[in-house]
Amino acid sequence: MGIRTAVAGASGYAGGELLRILAGHPEFEIGALTAGANAGTELGAHQPHLRSLAGRVLEETTPDALAGHDVVFLALPHGRSGPLAAELGDDVLVVDCGADHRLTDPTAWEAFYGTPHAGTWPYGLPELPGQRDALRSTRRIAVPGCYPTAVTLALFPAFAARLAEPDVVVVAASGTSGAGRSLKPHLLGSEVMGSVSAYAAGGVHRHTPEMTQNLGAVAGEPVTVSFTPTLAPMSRGILATCTAKARPGVTAAALRAAYGDAYAGEPFLGLLPEGQWPATSMTLGANTALVQVALDEAAGRIIAVAAVDNLAKGTAGGAVQSANLALGLPEELGLTTIGVSP
Amino acid sequence: MGIRTAVAGASGYAGGELLRILAGHPEFEIGALTAGANAGTELGAHQPHLRSLAGRVLEETTPDALAGHDVVFLALPHGRSGPLAAELGDDVLVVDCGADHRLTDPTAWEAFYGTPHAGTWPYGLPELPGQRDALRSTRRIAVPGCYPTAVTLALFPAFAARLAEPDVVVVAASGTSGAGRSLKPHLLGSEVMGSVSAYAAGGVHRHTPEMTQNLGAVAGEPVTVSFTPTLAPMSRGILATCTAKARPGVTAAALRAAYGDAYAGEPFLGLLPEGQWPATSMTLGANTALVQVALDEAAGRIIAVAAVDNLAKGTAGGAVQSANLALGLPEELGLTTIGVSP
Amino acid sequence: MGIRTAVAGASGYAGGELLRILAGHPEFEIGALTAGANAGTELGAHQPHLRSLAGRVLEETTPDALAGHDVVFLALPHGRSGPLAAELGDDVLVVDCGADHRLTDPTAWEAFYGTPHAGTWPYGLPELPGQRDALRSTRRIAVPGCYPTAVTLALFPAFAARLAEPDVVVVAASGTSGAGRSLKPHLLGSEVMGSVSAYAAGGVHRHTPEMTQNLGAVAGEPVTVSFTPTLAPMSRGILATCTAKARPGVTAAALRAAYGDAYAGEPFLGLLPEGQWPATSMTLGANTALVQVALDEAAGRIIAVAAVDNLAKGTAGGAVQSANLALGLPEELGLTTIGVSP
Amino acid sequence: MGIRTAVAGASGYAGGELLRILAGHPEFEIGALTAGANAGTELGAHQPHLRSLAGRVLEETTPDALAGHDVVFLALPHGRSGPLAAELGDDVLVVDCGADHRLTDPTAWEAFYGTPHAGTWPYGLPELPGQRDALRSTRRIAVPGCYPTAVTLALFPAFAARLAEPDVVVVAASGTSGAGRSLKPHLLGSEVMGSVSAYAAGGVHRHTPEMTQNLGAVAGEPVTVSFTPTLAPMSRGILATCTAKARPGVTAAALRAAYGDAYAGEPFLGLLPEGQWPATSMTLGANTALVQVALDEAAGRIIAVAAVDNLAKGTAGGAVQSANLALGLPEELGLTTIGVSP
16 A cells, blocks of 8 residues: 555646656555646646556545545645645655745845745755655645746756855746646736746846855855746746856856766756757756756856756655654655657 | 849848838848758748748859949858958948958957958948947948947946946847847757857957957946856847946946946937846847946946847847948938837 | 828738739829827837838828728628728728628528628629639729638639539638737747648638638539638638549540630639649738649549648738729739749 | 667657557567668757657668667658568567558558568558457557548448448648658658648548458448648647548547447556547657547438557657567557646
């Protein structure tokens, strides 16, 4: 008998991706599926690609519906996870794909979200130096945001090896599923196809403090991040172009060596061969972050580009990876490094 | 009787867009259409959207074929325009959409192109401070590259108003037509759809020296540009996210005012209302650059985002705009500010 | 001073395309712009590509707002045009892009729409045999549906020449703008990109009776049409694959000759050269229908494929074409046969 | 130790999908990977999504390179498999994804391919009535074409239950990967994005005789198929809209019941709930065919729409499914019914 697992928010995109991964995982047994407005309908009406679960009826997202499971994945709008988790018991593994418990600094939380801080949970990014151990045996996991996942994985080797100044500029392109299934005019297919657009530019995107938190922790000093997200005409994927001022004397060889070292032994991180730059299609459906790095000597900047699937490694895959650790399972169990392409 | 006009490279994407604009222009009369490998075939086999010209037979690109016209537009691979122009006569207006005559610094040319410099022609970006007058009555025009068009238009107001330090980071997304009609595996639809990818990163893209040339001229000091181009799953459009370190004391209000001033009276530049960020779909088929700007105070950077149609304002539209000036016609003649959307 | 023109439904896709065409038309002067829920906002918030009109404030769609114009274009949900038109005066040209007045048979209307029939207006498809004269001087025009435009133009020559049996099967792919700007989950970019889907199959799509009406009128006998619409991952365009059983003895040469004859002199219809099949990109933004036809002798069917831009020739362009006729202007005025591609 | 498996044509799209599936299959061990022009390069240069195989060097496609394997998958241009298979030994399971051995009628082969017929192999579509047993223990498998897979699975229940007349019209939309990785202008991203186009219409597509062969076998009488393929702006997926004239007296209930019966127990066929129509995104990366069927009483036709992933169930997944049968493995082994969406 498997690990009884519930998914709250099962009719959304993150919930659907969790179910896709969980359905192929040898240890999890899928229990309650809950939803908000879609409660009472069949999963197949919203996630027709999940054939084996299509007939499951969605329950209302309540503590009662989620009770009696070993693991509960929350794929809910922010602000929802704290109260639910409080009623789930300390022995239940709660994996929150929302933002509520990612930030350690209440001031940063309040500045960007405008609500009281709900407290900090262990941050579910095992590849962040020192973080893997913090996830073993925890019963609360804050899954990183999709953009911070890409940016942190792209730049931590440069900061860990003291090759970068704390002056970071990031421009990232995301597929539309990153915005969820909300019915907003700018997310209509007619609007997004054939068009790339910027949004939340100028330092106001809510994932910014998560990036400064992660990179600052690795750098050992405050890091400023100028972050501009853009929306690209694709359903999935993030391509994050991350640049940092290079410290004096950094060489291309030293940079490449640092990345090689940092990624060694990491099953889900890949440094591409020299000359090959990432494309999001390389990671579709896979739990990988693929990275290339170069030194622009004329501009004095390190350029690291990462591709991730925002729903897989960027959300649901990362969530399962951390849950594997927390449950004492092999970290890679049920996760693939092979994408679907073309 | 109109201005006799030839287009060399008529079966490519830039050539096609030139013909689309010229066909709707009240003064130009379309004469010879030439091509390389496609010579001898009908235009409609390659440009079926140009109905009124579909039956025209493409000639070989030779000085003879191009002789006898008042204006010759060249949409050819780089290295081709110099020899052709030399045979066309000084009284013929030659508008080169290629790179050959854009750079003023032979060293930069040779570093990025690896061939001897062919000389510098007046640079066809009327909006660049001081440039409009240089285009009146010229008989040689070097049409700017598509990326430099977007980046220069996005950032020149900040430099002109002395609000920016010469430390620029640009990440731009381009539609695939920017790469032309060349048969390369990474340009196949199966590869590009659903995927954003980086390429020519790390300071090696050939449009980089054109950006430093333009911004340096406005700034009055050398400007470094870290430029990363990305390929987005769309046929047309460039979204350029351009950031520059802000000078001390710059305010958001001063920034916005500088852009308002710089764009005032420019028919093809638009500063969007506050809160509205550019999307490439706003400019499809139009000769406009639409820009939004913000100050990221925490990161200390100016963020200016520009959308242009790489084939229209970024190539063929810009070419016709400059040709209008050179011919003494109204600058806006035959050009539209209204895009096709959705 | 131009022809004073109002557009009701200006914040939608059909309304936006009407404005794009009207803004480039030499005779129309754009007056009131009205909307439903978007009344009180600026047009540029919804149609940022229409630069010259971006600052216009949308009024509520009322008879008062529309009064005082020579022409009123209605781009409204069905059921809205009848009452409005009744208050606009018989001397005002009312061009209805909605469905209300297209069908001549009240029974068909009620079967497919479930509401009382509002009466029939002259049908705005000038290329339909005999129809052009009916549009001259009319003050009421029912603009055809986008699918019926494509299907009728693709098949009328075969019926007019008595080459086809009244047994028609149509499968058409449409871009998402055909569904309008309504906020429905299946129209989200994340859902439509990378996917083709069927909908309203099995004879229930509301455009079906319009097809049988048009083709039956040309055939002089009842025609059955099996119509399956599909949604394709593009913003614009219809590709309609139309097949009809061939009458005994029909030859490919006779078929091609019939199409050549039927399209001769039609400025907006094009029969492609043999071997070239239509693509919707050939017609983007243009007022053209491009068609290819073949005889499948083994299957005994005529195959006619048409490409149109659903918003241009399929809605707004067709509307302006018919309005030109009604106003005594040249039929082609302000309309282009040249698409935007790639 | 696993079943030693070679893949010929590993750098193409079908080869890549075979490797994606084989890498996740518990019984196959991936041996030689061969290619044509790409021989000598690393797989990762062409299939960067296949991380665990990225460093493998491609060998030349020769009998020697393929020798010593238990199973050889051929993903080659047609005309190549016969000679290779002859040298591979009768005990080797050869699974040919090409067309060479699909047709039973040499005349049909020669009419559509223009070369001598290479002989017929057992047809790898286990769901075709009677076909499953023919695949057990065979050492030669002809994998069906992608379109015939979709069309046959969509219509066989109607013919098996004697509900359909032998008068079939099919229009199918395919993603661009169906055309392979060949460098042709019409397959460039700039051409296919934002556009649906028809090709090979009028009865000339080479998959047509395969459809008449399959449906005729089920019907017990010759079936005519009018087949029009279209190219849609997506990388993967086929949506096949298949219509057949209904026999007199057929009811919607009888039709639905026939499909329910025919699909019962088939792990990879799904009849969607009433009212839900297939989308190709429901099947991306999965080995499923999802179908909906309706009776259009006014037109007297059965409408069956099928979605498949052309590379998965339509090629590589179907190949592995049949190989499982031939090798005595569970038919579903290593294959998923869960797609990747959105």
